[in-house]
Structures are given as structure tokens and as C-alpha cells.
Amino acid sequence: MVRIVPVASGKGGVGKTVLAANLAVALARLGRATVLVDLDLGASNLHTCLGIKSSSLGLGALAWRQERRFDSLVMETPVPRLHFVPGDGLLPGTANLDHAIKTKILKGVASLTADFAVLDLGAGSAHNVVDFFLASPRGLLVARPETTSVLNAYSFLKTAVWRLLFRALPKGGPERTRLAEFASRRLEGSGSSFLALADELAREFPAAAAALAQLRAFVPRVVLNQGRSQADVELGGRIRAIAARNLGLGVEYAAFLPDDPAVPHSVAEREPVVLTRPGAPFSRAVADLAARLAAEGPESPPHLALDEEDLESLAAAALAAGDGFAEGS
Numbered sequence: 504m505v506r507i508v509p510v511a512s513g514k515g516g517v518g519k520t521v522l523a524a525n526l527a528v529a530l531a532r533l534g535r536a537t538v539l540v541d542l543d544l545g546a547s548n549l550h551t552c553l554g555i556k557s558s559s560l561g562l563g564a565l566a567w568r569q570e571r572r573f574d575s576l577v578m579e580t581p582v583p584r585l586h587f588v589p590g591d592g593l594l595p596g597t598a599n600l601d602h603a604i605k606t607k608i609l610k611g612v613a614s615l616t617a618d619f620a621v622l623d624l625g626a627g628s629a630h631n632v633v634d635f636f637l638a639s640p641r642g643l644l645v646a647r648p649e650t651t652s653v654l655n656a657y658s659f660l661k662t663a664v665w666r667l668l669f670r671a672l673p674k675g676g677p678e679r680t681r682l683a684e685f686a687s688r689r690l691e692g693s694g695s696s697f698l699a700l701a702d703e704l705a706r707e708f709p710a711a712a713a714a715l716a717q718l719r720a721f722v723p724r725v726v727l728n729q730g731r732s733q734a735d736v737e738l739g740g741r742i743r744a745i746a747a748r749n750l751g752l753g754v755e756y757a758a759f760l761p762d763d764p765a766v767p768h769s770v771a772e773r774e775p776v777v778l779t780r781p782g783a784p785f786s787r788a789v790a791d792l793a794a795r796l797a798a799e800g801p802e803s804p805p806h807l808a809l810d811e812e813d814l815e816s817l818a819a820a821a822l823a824a825g826d827g828f829a830e831g832s
């Protein structure tokens with residue numbers, strides 16, 4: 504079965520597209536058949552990172568009903584084992600996607616014949632974006648080491664947990680009413696977490712047991728991009744701690760990607776940096792993330808093993824490898 508890797512962020516412009524493109528290339532280079540899907544509908548620009556012209560039909564063709572089958576949108580790329588599904592620059596955005604088309608895309612992605620499907624999502628916490636993120640219990644959430652980006656990442660996680668529970672609880676049932684009451688009452692940082700609520704509901708209503716199980720299996724992976732300093736490294740751990748305390752959510756701090764001038768150079772050249780500059784600190788960190796994803800078995804349980812200590816040594820290596828990018832505060 505294809506492993507879906509959605510790439511989201513609470514705030515725009517933090518490096519989702521660059522990460523999605525380079526991670527997909529790195530997975531393909533590791534021998535994994537990979538499909539990269541441009542789901543940033545309305546603002547699609549993933550093809551430019553791969554140096555592909557956007558002349559083929561993309562997901563807009565499904566929405567405009569010019570094309571009925573998702574799989575006929577899959578195209579080859581110059582990279583062996585990497586395929587691509589173009590998005591659409593003219594649709595009025597993922598947020599406004601029709602429910603039937605969203606379902607068709609989700610089913611199409613899940614039935615791809617590939618090892619990985621990497622989804623580049625639009626920024627923010629619109630329900631449609633969150634629904635694509637929830638296509639996997641282990642999606643990647645990108646943040647930059649700056650206050651607004653970290654706060655938006657936390658908001659994204661909160662919306663995702665709320666949406667996951669809402670979708671997993673029976674339609675029209677008392678469980679959903681309780682969730683809505685809980686969300687409106689809840690004060691940040693005080694009271695109980697969503698996990699505590701799910702626990703309580705599962706004890707009271709047999710139908711809520713599935714929602715609790717899904718919440719427990721949901722362990723998103725935070726990626727800090729454009730990090731410059733040791734203080735930046737530590738932010739990832741803080742997101743993790745706050746998500747655990749306030750939401751009852753397990754979060755894996757999956758990668759620290761350094762700020763690297765090779766990235767904008769490659770973007771300007773319309774080439775994936777992992778191909779053109781494999782030795783650059785960013786490329787090495789992405790290749791490392793790809794290797795870790797590729798090494799996980801398809802059924803592997805959510806693992807929280809990569810703790811701050813492991814991550815700090817990875818980050819220290821990334822920082823040490825980079826000459827040419829600033830050591831921040």
C-alpha cells in the first residue's frame with residue numbers, strides 16, 4: 504500500500520513546496536517509487552521546483568470535469584521512479600474544493616501503485632487542507648523558527664485534532680455535541696486536553712472508541728525549516744511539549760533543516776537542490792529524512808523514538824556542515 508506523506512504548514516512561505524519536491528526526489532533516488540502531488544490548488548507551483556512545464560492536465564481537470572480519472576493525471580518526470588500529478592493555478596483554492604472532488608482525490612491518492620505519495624498542501628488550517636493532512640496519521644508539518652510560524656503550527660495541530668475527532672465521531676450523535684461544547688469552553692493551557700475528552704467519551708459512548716484509537720495513532724511530524732542556531736533547534740521540542748500538554752497529542756520532531764543559500768539558488772534554476780547540490784546542508788538533511796521514512800516498515804506503529812537528544816545531534820551535524828549560512832543568536 505502506498506504511504507501518504509502530506510506536507511502542511513500553519514503559515515505560508517515556510518518551505519513546504521521545496522521540502523515536498525526534494526523529499527520526493529530523495530525517496531525516488533533511494534529506489535522508492537514515488538508520486539508527488541500538487542495539492543496547493545489555486546497556487547500550484549510545485550512543477551517549477553522540478554523544472555516541468557505545467558502543460559499537462561492537472562487536478563483542476565477533475566474539478567472542471569474535463570477528466571474523470573485521477574490516475575490519468577499521473578505523469579512521468581525526468582527523475583527515474585518519480586511521477587507527478589500537477590495541480591491547478593486557476594481553481595479558487597483548496598479551501599473551496601467540492602466535497603465529491605476532494606473524496607475522488609483522496610481515493611485516487613490512496614490507490615496509487617507506488618511506495619510513497621508526497622502531497623504538497625496549501626498553507627493554513629482550512630478544513631479541506633486539514634482533511635488532506637489527515638490522509639496519514641504521520642503527516643509532515645513545516646514551521647520556521649519564528650514566533651508566528653510556531654504559533655500557526657500549533658493552531659494547525661489544534662484544528663487537525665478537532666477535525667480528526669469530529670470526523671471519527673458519529674454524525675448527529677451526542678458525542679459531536681460534547682466535542683463542540685468542549686471546544687467552545689476550553690481555555691488555552693488550562694483544563695483538559697482533547698485526549699482527555701476522547702478518553703471520557705470512549706468510556707461513556709462505545710461509538711467513540713474508534714475516535715480515541717485514531718487520536719492515539721495520530722502522531723504528526725514537525726519539521727523545522729530554515730534553522731540557524733541551537734536556539735532554533737530547541738523550538739521543535741517546544742512545539743512538541745505544548746502539543747502534548749494542551750492537546751494530549753504526540754508529535755515527533757522529525758527534522759531540522761538548515762537555512763541554506765543553495766535552496767534559493769536551486770529554486771531559481773528550477774532544479775531540485777538534492778540533485779544539483781547533494782552535498783549542501785539542506786540536501787543532506789532532506790536525504791536523511793527520506794532515508795528514515797524509507798526505513799520504516801509500512802505498518803510501523805507511530806514512533807516517538809527520535810527524541811530531542813537525537814535531534815540535537817542531527818542538527819549539530821547540519822549546522823557544522825554549513826559554511827555560508829549564518830550562526831544566529
Ligand SMILES: Nc1ncnc2c1ncn2[C@@H]1O[C@H](COP(=O)(O)OP(=O)(O)OP(=O)(O)O)[C@@H](O)[C@H]1O
Nearest residue numbers: 515516517518519520521626729761762763766767
Ligand atoms: N532551508 C531553506 N534555506 C533557504 N531558503 C529556503 C529554505 N527553505 C525554503 N526557502 C526559500 O523560501 C521560499 C519559500 O519556499 P516554498 O515555496 O517552498 O514555501 P511554501 O511553504 O511552499 O509557500 P506557500 O505557502 O506559498 O506554498 C523559497 O523561495 C525558498 O527558496
Ligand SMILES: [Mg+2]
Nearest residue numbers: 519520521543
Ligand atoms: Mg508551496
